[in-house]
Amino acid sequence: MNAEIITVGDELLIGQTVDTNSAWLGTELNRMGIWVSRRTAVGDRADAISAALNEAFARVDLVIMTGGLGPTKDDITKKTLCEYFECGYRVDEAVLNHLTQLFSKRGRRLLEINKMQAELPEACITLMNNMGTAPGMWFDYHGKVLVSMPGVPYEMKHITETAVLPRIKKQFTLPTIIHRTLTVINIPESALSKELESWELNLPADMKLAYLPQLNTIRLRLSASGRDSHALEQRMEPYWNTLLEQCSPYLLAASDTTAVAHCAEALLQRGATLSLAESCTGGNLAHLFTLIPGISSVLLGGVVAYANELKTGFLGVPAPLLTEHGAVSGPVVAAMAENIRKQTGSDYAIATSGIAGPGGGTDQKPVGTVWIAVASAQQTVIKEWHFYGTREHIIERATNTACQQLLKLLETEAHNR
């Protein structure tokens, strides 16, 4: 089954908001066997919204719309849908109760403008929004369905998970699509594609490999569709195993994950703790680790030693080492990793020092040069890397690679036990 997504909002067209909703919705729908065949973004204009809806209804049976449900007067989606489906308004008492409670809990007065969010088109089924003020709306229309939800991502996600997906499953007959995804690191897409060429040519027609590059990682997703998920899994198994084997030199994880998440999981499984000494990554490692709920049993913390004085003061890097080798060097990152590990008493430590640019590069150490050290009680592994791209990209690439370096150390130590 195909579906389309329509996102509404001038802010999307003028580019002041990045649309993350469509990607999330695409993933969720795809997982249940619905292919999003098109996504359209239009402005806060009644004619544009109606036209996009007409076109989508002509192509597919399910249309998901987000945005334009805020309380302010530039948001006109609800009014437009009321006209489109030729109905009046009703006050939804459950929504009104929820609004009253929500505002009292936040210590704010419920204004007329907020109360109006409980007024819904008569033609729709209400989809409660426990995370915010604008409810979702489900319209059945000549055997087709339109779902309208607010554009605030966590409200949209909440409504989708609790109300939209269950109702879709009930109302539509869906095929089965299975995916298996692995993640590789530090190999260019073209080189990898060359290596996998003959394997890919031998894939059955209903099996498809997708390359999903993201900086220095690529997720490879193998997909198949049919009716019986068990049979699909069995049929995919040998192809998947060959793929895994061919990717082994660059493999970060045999799953759809990020370097940081995979690293956190590996540490958690071992009951091991981590500390960080970041120079060029500037807190990005710490930040990404702390986004993971419950990470406090793994991550003790660390030092962002941006200035050299912090490398000596907080991390005990000997000043002569800095003078002799420079901050971006093997001996300095080794000392940073070893010292933060000892000072915090963690099992493992990561240290980074590099030149993220755009300034600060030299002939000997051009922009993109990054030294990474990972340390355990037994050993310290240092490595020099050369990344390219913008400042942000170099920081991200170094962050991912630091996790890979630690994962390799963890593997080695598991083998040596």
Place this chain on the structure above:
Amino acid sequence: MNAEIITVGDELLIGQTVDTNSAWLGTELNRMGIWVSRRTAVGDRADAISAALNEAFARVDLVIMTGGLGPTKDDITKKTLCEYFECGYRVDEAVLNHLTQLFSKRGRRLLEINKMQAELPEACITLMNNMGTAPGMWFDYHGKVLVSMPGVPYEMKHITETAVLPRIKKQFTLPTIIHRTLTVINIPESALSKELESWELNLPADMKLAYLPQLNTIRLRLSASGRDSHALEQRMEPYWNTLLEQCSPYLLAASDTTAVAHCAEALLQRGATLSLAESCTGGNLAHLFTLIPGISSVLLGGVVAYANELKTGFLGVPAPLLTEHGAVSGPVVAAMAENIRKQTGSDYAIATSGIAGPGGGTDQKPVGTVWIAVASAQQTVIKEWHFYGTREHIIERATNTACQQLLKLLETEAHNR
């Protein structure tokens, strides 16, 4: 003038890639007076690409397409355009030279699959891509224009800035649109809209206010369009001044900025340095500051004191203070900020400690409770905040608010001089 954006790629529809290109393109086009009236995302399918292009050409004179130009066989945009414009291929020698140099610089062998990226449709003008392997293509077609560029964001940006925008300016006659944007913090959209209601009703018909909320900040953008930018600026001036005045209690900046960027700018202007002691924000402040090029003259670094042992060990927070008040308390953040400032010798310091959730909340200190301290040589200002939302949102809200708190301290000290 209107334009449309078409993004190509299964990864966009299945949701494994978030489309940041459209937002960036929307901003750039809008700035030069081109209104992006619609954005469409389609999969890597020839019929879908052609259909979207046909529809867009029926509505507008300029279509920008990104994606589907990679070297792997799932990328079919170039082949599809060649068929659409009914032409053959030519080898572009300049592109071939560039590819040869690029691969030799990266120490990689130029494969056949890479060489093919120099084969371009005869109907297009080449737009050089100095940041990557797939060049951009400009097609003139019955008085209309299609631009096709790779989907890799920094490559697309480079081609747009160096080749696409200059060529658009030359080929089309454009009106003038002016925008002024301010940023407010920690006021709900509905409350703000209520306060601005009468001001907004008095706006002339050709002037428009847009609310662009993002977590606990809202950017307010006032726009006007016409021919003469100087006349427009003069006409907007009084409305803008009244808006600024009405927003003053919540004003973060009289510009389109982020809390961290504005804070960094204020410190840079004063020649002041900053250090950070982060618990609940877990390195996010450090990370966002270090994304700013040249920040090393402002940011010395800091400690991510996630575990209490790091609060005592690295930050010298007295253990009895932690026992008596808990880690999430005024006295503890005050000590964290004051100590990191003294230890690093920075002019200012920020400290955060809170409960980002989803676990760890209590009745006295529910999830979302965050204490923030900002310290200078003269004073320390502590404040308790209550944020809502997911773990990530609470971290982001705390990060923004910490910057606001420091900005207020900087203002106070400027007044007291």
